[in-house]
Amino acid sequence: MRDGLDLSRRTLRRARHRPLRLCAILAGVAAALAAAAVLWGLDLPRRLDDCLAVRYETQAAALRQEIFVLRAQLAAHTDDAQENAALRDLIGSGAAKDAVWQPFKVAARWPGGFLPGRELTPGAAVLDRQGRFAGTVAQNGAVDLAGIGAGAVPCTVGPALGVLTRRGDALVLTGLPRDCAAAAGDTVVTAGGEHWVGTAAAPPALDDAGLTAELTLQDTAGGTDYLYFAEGDKTGQDGV
Secondary structure, eight states, X not given: OHHHHHXXXXXXXXXXXXXXXXXXXXXXXXXXXXHHHHHHHHHHHHHHHHHHHHHHHHHHHHHHHHHHHHHHHHHHTHXXXXXXXXXXHHTTOOOOOSOOEEEEEEEEEETTEEEESSOOOTTOEEEXXXXXXXXXXXXXXXXXXXXXXXXXXXXXXXXXXXXXXXXXXXXXXXXXXXXXXXXXXXXXXXXXXXXXXXXXXXXXXXXXXXXXXXXXXXXXXXXXXXXXXXXXXXXXXXXX
């Protein structure tokens, strides 16, 4: 009995010590986790720097590739730029420099043109309020709308040269080379003064004869406004 009682007491003592041992183990695990968290926290700035470095390097590589592509495209269009410059020299055109623009009102209007409320220089370009080419002053002092009479001027889209033509309310650039590679959205400007005319609404298409190409323009000047701006008026008077 005494040995049996002693055995039960030892078992009881062991059972009482088990929660203490478990708490000690848990405390040790918690301390280890806390230490690991501290070490990970100390290493966090370096980890963030590494992640940001990888991200920025990826972006930099993409930008370098984009710059390479743009330089290649620029090099590919060098011949086109030289051809365009030679073409402008041939037709005696160039960018207008130090041009004086004076506003004027419309005194009378008719289909295809209007009478300005002041004397203007024949051959002068006329722009609308947004700076878009609206027409040209004819020899009789009236303004022919873009694509009609004196307003049917040579225009360029990229290196290609065509003639501005009005068909109803639409402006069309006709007489383009058959292989004209213009795309929708390309800018069309006058060959003489590089005035904005509009943008290509769609890629060029062959005309009815199939000899040349043509394209329809969008974002062009209207012919129904009452206020326009003339280039190089000869009176210098305020006509507004």
